[in-house]
Amino acid sequence: MLRKCSGSARKGGRNAELFLNTEVKMNIGIYGYGNLGKALERNCALHSDYNLVGVFTRRNVSAVKTFGAPVYSAESILDFKDKIEVLIIAGGSATDLPVMSPSLAEHFNIIDSFDTHPRMTEHLNNVNSSAVKSCHTALIATGWDPGLFSLARVYMESILPQGNTYTFWGRGVSQGHSDAIRRIEGVADAKQYTVPNLEVYKEVLSYKNPVTDARKMHIRDCYVVLKDGADAGEVERKIKEMPNYFAGYETYVHFISMEEFKREHSTIPHGGSVIRSAHSADESRHNVEFRLQLESNPEFTSSVLLAYARAVQRLYKEGDYGCKTVFDIAPKYLSEKSYEDLIAHSL
Amino acid sequence: MLRKCSGSARKGGRNAELFLNTEVKMNIGIYGYGNLGKALERNCALHSDYNLVGVFTRRNVSAVKTFGAPVYSAESILDFKDKIEVLIIAGGSATDLPVMSPSLAEHFNIIDSFDTHPRMTEHLNNVNSSAVKSCHTALIATGWDPGLFSLARVYMESILPQGNTYTFWGRGVSQGHSDAIRRIEGVADAKQYTVPNLEVYKEVLSYKNPVTDARKMHIRDCYVVLKDGADAGEVERKIKEMPNYFAGYETYVHFISMEEFKREHSTIPHGGSVIRSAHSADESRHNVEFRLQLESNPEFTSSVLLAYARAVQRLYKEGDYGCKTVFDIAPKYLSEKSYEDLIAHSL
Numbered sequence: 001m002l003r004k005c006s007g008s009a010r011k012g013g014r015n016a017e018l019f020l021n022t023e024v025k026m027n028i029g030i031y032g033y034g035n036l037g038k039a040l041e042r043n044c045a046l047h048s049d050y051n052l053v054g055v056f057t058r059r060n061v062s063a064v065k066t067f068g069a070p071v072y073s074a075e076s077i078l079d080f081k082d083k084i085e086v087l088i089i090a091g092g093s094a095t096d097l098p099v100m101s102p103s104l105a106e107h108f109n110i111i112d113s114f115d116t117h118p119r120m121t122e123h124l125n126n127v128n129s130s131a132v133k134s135c136h137t138a139l140i141a142t143g144w145d146p147g148l149f150s151l152a153r154v155y156m157e158s159i160l161p162q163g164n165t166y167t168f169w170g171r172g173v174s175q176g177h178s179d180a181i182r183r184i185e186g187v188a189d190a191k192q193y194t195v196p197n198l199e200v201y202k203e204v205l206s207y208k209n210p211v212t213d214a215r216k217m218h219i220r221d222c223y224v225v226l227k228d229g230a231d232a233g234e235v236e237r238k239i240k241e242m243p244n245y246f247a248g249y250e251t252y253v254h255f256i257s258m259e260e261f262k263r264e265h266s267t268i269p270h271g272g273s274v275i276r277s278a279h280s281a282d283e284s285r286h287n288v289e290f291r292l293q294l295e296s297n298p299e300f301t302s303s304v305l306l307a308y309a310r311a312v313q314r315l316y317k318e319g320d321y322g323c324k325t326v327f328d329i330a331p332k333y334l335s336e337k338s339y340e341d342l343i344a345h346s347l
Numbered sequence: 348m349l350r351k352c353s354g355s356a357r358k359g360g361r362n363a364e365l366f367l368n369t370e371v372k373m374n375i376g377i378y379g380y381g382n383l384g385k386a387l388e389r390n391c392a393l394h395s396d397y398n399l400v401g402v403f404t405r406r407n408v409s410a411v412k413t414f415g416a417p418v419y420s421a422e423s424i425l426d427f428k429d430k431i432e433v434l435i436i437a438g439g440s441a442t443d444l445p446v447m448s449p450s451l452a453e454h455f456n457i458i459d460s461f462d463t464h465p466r467m468t469e470h471l472n473n474v475n476s477s478a479v480k481s482c483h484t485a486l487i488a489t490g491w492d493p494g495l496f497s498l499a500r501v502y503m504e505s506i507l508p509q510g511n512t513y514t515f516w517g518r519g520v521s522q523g524h525s526d527a528i529r530r531i532e533g534v535a536d537a538k539q540y541t542v543p544n545l546e547v548y549k550e551v552l553s554y555k556n557p558v559t560d561a562r563k564m565h566i567r568d569c570y571v572v573l574k575d576g577a578d579a580g581e582v583e584r585k586i587k588e589m590p591n592y593f594a595g596y597e598t599y600v601h602f603i604s605m606e607e608f609k610r611e612h613s614t615i616p617h618g619g620s621v622i623r624s625a626h627s628a629d630e631s632r633h634n635v636e637f638r639l640q641l642e643s644n645p646e647f648t649s650s651v652l653l654a655y656a657r658a659v660q661r662l663y664k665e666g667d668y669g670c671k672t673v674f675d676i677a678p679k680y681l682s683e684k685s686y687e688d689l690i691a692h693s694l
Contacts, residue, residue, distance in 0.1 A: 042628035046508045121690055141694055148502070150694045151678055155495070157693070158654040158681035159647075161393045205640070267631075280650055281389035284614075284643035291638065293552070296631035300506075303627055307505040327679040327689055331498055334505035335674075342674055343468055346504070347488055347497045 025051040026313050027083060031074065031104065032090035033057045033064055035268070036113070039302035040088055041069050047306060049336055053084050081107050085316075086309045088112075098123060105130040105138045105323070109316045111309055113143040113301060120146075128323035137316040138323045142308045143301045144292060145169070149274050151326050152290035156276035160286060163278020166204050168196035168217055172270025172297065180245045181222055184238050186230025188258065191265045193221040196273070197250070204275050207285045220251040225261045270297040307334045372398035373660050374430060378421065378451065379437035380404045380411055382615070383460070386649035387435055388416050394653060396683055400431050428454050432663075433656040435459075437649075445470060452477040452485045452670070456663045458656055460490040460648060467493075475670035484663040485670045489655045490648045491639060492516070496621050498673050499637035503623035507633060510625020513551050515543035515564055519617025519644065527592045528569060531585050533577025535605065538612045540568040543620070544597070551622050554632045567598040572608045617644040654681045 026049055030040045033055045044052045054070040056077050064071045072080075077087075087108040091097050093116045101112045105127050114123050123140060131138040141147065145167070153165055174194045181190035200217050203210045210216075222239055226232060236253045240246055256264075271292040279285045294300045308326070311333035315324065335342060373396055377387045380402045391399045401417040403424050411418045419427075424434075434455040438444050440463045448459045452474050461470050470487060478485040488494065492514070500512055521541045528537035547564050550557045557563075569586060573579060583600045587593055603611075620638040627633065641647045655673070658680035662671065679686060684693070 039627070039629070046628055117694070120694055121687070124690060146694045148506075151502075153693045154678045154682055154689060155498075158657075158678075158683065159495075159650045161683070280386070280643065280646040281393055282386070282643065282646055284641075284646045286642060286647050286650075287638075287640040289636070289638040289640075291634075291636040293634040293636075294631075295633060296627065296629065299627040299629055299631045300633050303506045303633075310505075325690065325694055327682075327686070327694070328677050330675050330677045331501045331505075332674040335501055336505065336508070339674070340468070342501060343471060343672065346500045347464070347467055347493045347672055347674070 025049055026310065027051050027053050027085045028309055029053045029077075029080060029084040029087045029108075030055040030069070030090060031077065031087055031100070032096070033059075033066070033071075034090060035298040036302055036305075037090040038067070039296070039298040040090060040305060041067055043299065043302050043306055044069075046303075047310075047336065049310070050306070053080065077104070078107060084108060086111060086312050088305050088309055098126070101138070101140060102126040102130045105136055106134045107136075109137045109312050111139045111142055111305055111312050113147070113305060114140045115143065115146055117146070124323050124325070132322045135321050137312050137321055139308055139312050139325065139329070140323060141325055143304050144294075145272065147304055147326055148290070148292070149272070152274040153276075154327060156274070156278075156288045156290075160276050160278035160280065160288065162280070163276055163286075164209050164212060166212060166217065166275045166277065167272065168201060168275075169272040170194035170196050170218065170270065172272070172294070173268050177220065177222075177245055180242060181224060181239055184235055186227050186235050188225040188227045189261055190222060190224045191261070193223075195219040195221050201273070204277055205287055205289075207277055207279075207287070209277055215248045218249065220246055220249045222251065222253045223261060223265055224253060224255050225258050226255055267295065268297045270294050270300075310334060310336065372396055373657065374398050374400050374432045375656055376400045376424075376427060376431040376434045376455075377402040377416070377437060378424065378434055378447070379443070380406075380413070380418075381437060382645040383649055383652075384437040385414070386643070386645040387437055387652060388414055390646065390649050390653055391416075393650075394657075394683065396657070397653070400427065424451070425454060431455060433458060433659050435652050435656055445473070448485065448487060449473040449477045452483055453481045454483075456484045456659050458486045458489055458652055458659050460494070460652060461487045462490065462493055464493070471670050471672070479669045482668050484659050484668055486655055486659050486672070486676070487670060488672055490651050491641075492619065494651055494673055495639070496619070496637070499621040500623075501674060503621070503625075503635045503637075507623050507625035507627065507635065509627070510623055510633075511556050511559060513559060513564070513622045513624065514619065515548060515622075516619040517541035517543050517565065517617070519619070519641070520615050524567065524569075524592055527589060528571060528586055531582055533574050533582050535572040535574045536608055537569060537571045538608070540570075542566040542568050548620070551624055552634055552636075554624055554634070556624055562595045565596065567593055567596045569598065569600045570608060570612055571600060571602050572605045573602055614642065615644045617641050617647075657681060657683065 030037050044050050052069050054072050056072050056074045057064050058074045061071050061073050087110050089112040091100050093114050097112050097114045104110050127138045174192050177192035240251050271294045273291040276288045311329045314333045377384050391397050399416050401419050403419050403421045404411050405421045408418050408420050434457045436459040438447050440461050444459050444461045451457050474485045521539050524539035587598050618639040618641045623635045658676045661680045
């Protein structure tokens with residue numbers, strides 16, 4: 001799928017050259033400035049080899065206040081073609097990324113966090129087409145699920161072909177479920193926490209290989225602020241019976257005051273666990289688990305995107321163009337450390 | 348570090364071709380037939396794309412009984428130069444692998460589980476030199492530590508630059524510590540379990556960032572069978588005061604009968620956990636954990652080597668020669684699934 005470009009596409013063995021220029025910082029841009037964009041700006045500073053050129057917004061530039069980064073209009077992005085080495089796109093998967101990522105990959109090396117599973121192949125092909133044509137490197141579906149959890153699944157299943165893979169999400173805020181509750185008449189505000197069912201979790205770790213059904217593996221815990229005069233019983237019934245979102249799940253609804261809501265439910269924690277419970281040829285049993293416990297979902301997601309931005313730039317420098325996923329990226333490309341350092345201290 | 352070879356070194360974008368010939372099985376060989384070699388033979392059968400050519404032993408061929416694989420003398424290995432695509436070397440790190448791996452990499456694509464950390468760079472350079480000269484692909488230090496735990500450290504530290512990394516080992520059998528006890532006068536047999544200190548483990552998961560000292564993070568649990576007339580108190584004292592191995596550790600010594608020893612301590616379980624406890628720019632805290640719970644250490648280690656054998660063959664087919672580590676290998680190379688399947692079902 002790689003179109004040969006006229007530039008000097010280069011491939012090396014252990015790529016020692018790649019890691020020499022650590023004093024030259026990588027210029028990155030952030031396209032979109034919501035929760036994720038803000039977290040990207042903040043966390044950029046933790047990487048000593050990054051230089052944040054600016055954030056790009058579709059809103060009125062003068063109305064956007066950053067933590068210090070220059071703000072530019074999204075419309076001016078093409079003026080930065082030669083100034084940004086990797087553009088991190090912080091947009092939504094529903095309508096933003098399917099348009100933004102292929103279009104920006106015509107001019108930039110990009111990275112996005114597209115997470116609509118049924119449209120993944122389509123998105124990959126669209127972005128690949130742009131990136132290959134323009135000789136850029138793109139990386140889609142980066143974050144923790146899809147992203148790190150996907151990696152965990154592939155490593156675990158390749159190593160242990162005989163077994164079951166379980167994904168537990170939470171305890172954490174599901175934005176989609178919280179939105180769904182807020183759309184119910186009489187609801188002033190709401191937050192829904194997805195919580196792993198601890199009994200099923202323990203069964204998995206005890207090699208009991210329970211049936212894999214997301215509805216049995218999770219509990220839905222809802223904190224709801226009612227509008228004046230709303231019927232609590234009616235709101236609770238509507239939540240619990242909502243198809244796709246809550247019906248079939250063990251669901252708890254707690255009505256609380258706006259004060260308590262603001263005090264206790266202002267953060268966006270999340271996390272989860274991927275477990276491969278398997279046996280090898282002599283019937284000995286093995287559990288492999290990758291677990292996240294995150295106080296802030298956007299902060300952690302931005303951290304994943306930032307580490308992978310380094311990989312995108314390195315692949316681009318090697319002439320490895322087209323659209324990639326986390327499956328294509330050798331772990332060494334993420335690290336700020338030299339290869340020699342990784343061998344000596346991390347292996 | 349890559350020497351250009353006369354063969355057709357080829358590099359592609361998404362390498363779709365690589366995954367087409369799944370009906371042609373990969374011919375692998377196992378060099379060494381101890382616990383690990385046996386586990387490799389058994390688990391080979393779980394990979395439908397592998398064909399085990401045979402096991403190679405330094406012992407008398409007629410004295411070696413396999414689970415069905417042909418047995419050959421280690422001396423005849425060069426007769427198989429064109430019949431084996433990847434040779435898995437199941438030797439010890441102390442004296443076997445430093446000699447075997449560089450020498451066999453002159454004739455084969457190889458993979459080993461070298462685990463002597465202070466000599467890692469030296470081993471890498473030796474194997475690389477052979478593999479580059481002969482245009483082969485080699486992979487060293489594969490298993491779970493070094494191996495999967497190394498990967499976990501690199502992913503986690505790249506993503507979360509601000510924090511501490513903790514490695515807990517166990518509950519599992521330490522062969523080295525068991526051997527050390529067996530060398531004490533009056534000991535008939537012994538097994539030592541390394542056990543994570545649960546209090547420290549909980550402190551780590553509670554973001555308390557305790558001091559990282561292997562001696563405080565682990566407990567040493569010893570099961571000892573005495574010879575007739577041996578002095579239990581003296582044996583216990585010698586164990587607990589043994590420098591490097593036990594001194595400074597919380598150590599428990601249990602004296603048991605040979606019957607109980609054989610009944611309860613015949614397996615080789617192991618496991619452990621790598622945790623990155625970190626905070627991001629807004630001071631929100633995150634724990635990332637990779638955890639193994641293994642009923643058989645050699646069975647699991649062999650499973651890791653087998654999955655990576657697939658990667659070695661693929662890199663070789665791409666013309667990517669030289670000595671690699673797990674840091675160099677993109678996750679997709681481990682999987683038996685097609686790239687399209689990974690995107691559709693694992694991402």
